[in-house]
């Protein structure tokens with residue numbers, strides 16, 4: 348989980364009604380009893396997560412949702428960017444205000460990944476696997492990423508922003524050269540996609556239900572669903588963190604969502620953050 352940041356300001360257009368699919372999303376969220384009251388749709392924006400942090404600081408409530416057709420400064424983990432081409436993907440950020448200790452939120456990204464993989468399977472028929480902690484992969488290529496950022500006041504959580512990017516309708520040539528061979532989209536995997544609103548709606552329904560369970564029971568109640576969807580267990584991994592690296596076999600996750608890695612000499616490491624590479 349990454350900490351708060353300074354929002355970069357760019358020219359942007361906020362459209363409270365949105366395109367037809369956003370109107371459909373608003374309607375389907377209301378039908379399912381989810382609040383669509385604070386749904387902000389932008390034709391283009393720097394980053395939906397940056398905007399969601401700003402809305403949080405302005406006092407917007409839990410459940411506030413920011414969606415964009417395009418991001419000019421989409422952010423990924425470890426200071427990387429997120430390619431956010433116009434109309435090609437779903438780019439969204441959700442504002443949460445959990446009454447919980449910061450340490451309780453470490454498995455939130457993993458829970459989100461479970462909801463996302465299940466929603467994509469349900470709506471698109473595409474089986475994505477989870478690479479710890481925040482990637483959804485198909486054939487080893489990245490389909491979707493999650494960026495969870497927590498903002499603290501003292502030692503208490505002020506808010507959490509869960510940002511999700513899903514590649515929907517990209518063809519291979521739509522990705523920049525440097526990520527082309529590691530990236531995929533729903534369309535590349537299945538020939539079509541059911542529409543942004545359908546996928547986002549399925550994700551939000553699952554997320555809302557799961558989040559309530561997570562606050563009550565923690566990550567442990569999602570661990571088996573995560574294991575079923577994960578591509579990590581039994582794989583050789585390299586974990587880089589704060590200038591050092593370890594190599595070993597990923598043997599699973601613990602009850603908090605930390606990745607358990609066993610090194611060849613037998614030592615066991617609980618990884619809570621770091622860049623994980625699948626070695627083979």
Ligand code: BTN
Pocket residue numbers: 393394395396397418420421422423424425427429437438439440481482491492493494510511512513
């Ligand atoms: C990653 O895989 O490194 C995480 C990518 C997260 C991208 C999403 S797109 C919507 C939201 N806004 C951002 O700037 N980033 C997240």
